[in-house]
Amino acid sequence: MTSSQDIVIIGGGHAAAQLCAGLAEAGQGARVHLVCEEDSMPYHRPPLSKTFLKSPDEPPQLHRPEAWYAEAGITLHLGDPASAIDRAAHTVTLRSGAVLGWERLVLATGTRARRLPALVGLSNVALLRAADEAAQLRSMLAAAQHVVVLGGGFIGLEVAATAVALGKRVTVLEAAPRLLSRAVSPELSEHVLAVHRAAGIDIRVGALIGKWHTEGQRLASIDVDGESLPVDLLMVGIGAVPETALAQAAGLECADGIVVDEYMQTSDEAVLAVGDCTRFPDRRAGQAMRLESVQNANDQARTAVATLTGAARPHDSVPWFWSDQGGLRLQMAGLVPAPGTPGEHTVRRPGANAASFSLLHYVDGVLRCVESVNAALDHMMSRKLLEAGRSPDAAVAADPAVPLKTHLA
Numbered sequence: 475m476t477s478s479q480d481i482v483i484i485g486g487g488h489a490a491a492q493l494c495a496g497l498a499e500a501g502q503g504a505r506v507h508l509v510c511e512e513d514s515m516p517y518h519r520p521p522l523s524k525t526f527l528k529s530p531d532e533p534p535q536l537h538r539p540e541a542w543y544a545e546a547g548i549t550l551h552l553g554d555p556a557s558a559i560d561r562a563a564h565t566v567t568l569r570s571g572a573v574l575g576w577e578r579l580v581l582a583t584g585t586r587a588r589r590l591p592a593l594v595g596l597s598n599v600a601l602l603r604a605a606d607e608a609a610q611l612r613s614m615l616a617a618a619q620h621v622v623v624l625g626g627g628f629i630g631l632e633v634a635a636t637a638v639a640l641g642k643r644v645t646v647l648e649a650a651p652r653l654l655s656r657a658v659s660p661e662l663s664e665h666v667l668a669v670h671r672a673a674g675i676d677i678r679v680g681a682l683i684g685k686w687h688t689e690g691q692r693l694a695s696i697d698v699d700g701e702s703l704p705v706d707l708l709m710v711g712i713g714a715v716p717e718t719a720l721a722q723a724a725g726l727e728c729a730d731g732i733v734v735d736e737y738m739q740t741s742d743e744a745v746l747a748v749g750d751c752t753r754f755p756d757r758r759a760g761q762a763m764r765l766e767s768v769q770n771a772n773d774q775a776r777t778a779v780a781t782l783t784g785a786a787r788p789h790d791s792v793p794w795f796w797s798d799q800g801g802l803r804l805q806m807a808g809l810v811p812a813p814g815t816p817g818e819h820t821v822r823r824p825g826a827n828a829a830s831f832s833l834l835h836y837v838d839g840v841l842r843c844v845e846s847v848n849a850a851l852d853h854m855m856s857r858k859l860l861e862a863g864r865s866p867d868a869a870v871a872a873d874p875a876v877p878l879k880t881h882l883a
């Protein structure tokens with residue numbers, strides 16, 4: 475990379491922020507432009523479904539203050555999304571009409587909350603992806619008595635746990651037969667369900683949702699399993715879709731995500747992509763996948779910085795994720811085997827108290843994934859074990875008197 479190289483980053487979320495930090499640290503002297511759709515500098519999204527909703531005036535937590543970008547020589551284009559990419563001319567056009575030239579372009583466009591067309595425009599229906607949506611949800615929560623959460627995934631359950639802690643009556647509707655079914659084991663789903671029910675959340679799994687009833691611009695009630703459920707506020711947490719429109723229009727290969735190789739290069743190697751918007755080849759799983767997590771955004775940004783600074787190395791990281799839901803701190807390392815995978819075996823490792831344990835999932839004796847509940851040390855050690863490719867003997871791993879770090883020696 476020469477000092478005259480221009481890098482344009484389209485995004486402004488977690489992956490883009492980490493990419494800026496990595497480029498600044500590498501100190502290669504490229505001119506960097508950060509193009510953000512949102513008005514704000516990059517901020518942390520995880521608190522938006524947790525502490526942010528509880529405090530009436532907590533602002534979004536910025537990754538870095540404005541002065542940092544200026545000092546790092548990064549030009550910010552806030553509230554001015556990219557509207558077109560010309561790969562032949564190596565330019566990006568912004569909504570304002572500004573045109574930026576680039577030698578390397580990075581797409582970090584993330585995901586958008588999945589919507590239900592029938593509910594768009596109703597005044598008491600909320601989505602949660604960006605800080606402005608979180609601020610809106612926070613003020614709607616303050617006024618609501620009965621909160622209905624559609625979707626028993628991570629964000630829906632985090633909001634439900636926050637709402638019940640705020641003294642609201644909360645109902646969660648999940649169409650699948652169990653909570654968090656795409657991301658955690660059936661054993662962990664059961665535990666999460668029991669804990670939330672004990673906290674007073676009315677959780678209905680396998681919910682059969684019928685008609686929506688509106689009064690003017692408000693959602694008044696929902697038919698669920700033949701019952702009419704009144705609604706003050708509906709939070710829709712039914713997953714996210716990768717933001718690929720710009721990449722597709724530019725002719726880049728997309729398949730439920732922008733397809734990248736192990737160096738984060740798209741089908742045009744001058745263009746990279748990082749974070750939630752990518753479909754990438756996972757060396758450990760031996761297949762392409764898309765992940766939505768802070769860890770994935772961080773690690774892919776690191777791989778992209780290496781590619782951009784001439785120190786390319788293939789992406790290789792153990793996925794991990796956390797979710798705080800009231801008194802539950804869930805931490806997952808690795809990818810949970812699909813239920814019924816041949817050779818699958820699960821070991822329960824008790825923790826320091828009844829509310830704390832880890833589930834170690836093996837396939838053919840090889841450790842694949844560890845799900846920890848209120849067991850931070852087990853989680854940290856599990857990540858190290860998975861990184862090192864170590865599989866502790868199942869009988870010993872189940873003994874809480876033997877620290878997991880013993881198996882690293």
Ligand SMILES: Cc1cc2nc3c(=O)[nH]c(=O)nc-3n(C[C@H](O)[C@H](O)[C@H](O)COP(=O)(O)OP(=O)(O)OC[C@H]3O[C@@H](n4cnc5c(N)ncnc54)[C@H](O)[C@@H]3O)c2cc1C
Nearest residue numbers: 485487488489511519520555556583584749750766767768
């Ligand atoms: C409420 C909430 C809670 C979460 N909690 C956790 C958690 O507890 N643990 C965890 O690991 N992960 C959590 N996540 C997920 C985590 O925040 C994401 O995985 C991470 O932010 C992904 O980073 P990203 O940069 O790929 O995408 P994002 O952070 O989504 O950023 C993408 C950005 O690109 C912008 N953009 C899109 N199109 C354009 C365009 N054309 N021009 C310019 N900008 C554009 C978007 O406006 C957005 O700002 C949570 C997410 C949410 C929404």
